[in-house]
Amino acid sequence: MGIIDSTYFRIRCPQCGTVNIAETHQRGSNWSPGSWGSISGGGDFSLSVKDDDVSGPDIVSATCKQCGEAAEVELHGFAKPKDW
Numbered sequence: 001m002g003i004i005d006s007t008y009f010r011i012r013c014p015q016c017g018t019v020n021i022a023e024t025h026q027r028g029s030n031w032s033p034g035s036w037g038s039i040s041g042g043g044d045f046s047l048s049v050k051d052d053d054v055s056g057p058d059i060v061s062a063t064c065k066q067c068g069e070a071a072e073v074e075l076h077g078f079a080k081p082k083d084w
Ligand SMILES: [Zn+2]
Pocket: 013, 014, 015, 016, 017, 018, 064, 065, 066, 067, 068, 069
């Protein structure tokens, strides 16, 4: 059992420029995919999350806790980005 799939999100506030990277991982094996974990990271934002057992949880919207601005959420997929 290990991590077989991952999803990374980049969350950015257009007002203050705060950037968080949130991530979620699916555990299991190739022949027996398990469940997705909840999203971690993104603590500077209030996240609205939609759970999906097949494709994993998705961030529907994010609000900056600092300024209350709606943040931009960019889905990055499997690979963890180096330069964000
Ligand atoms: Zn902000």
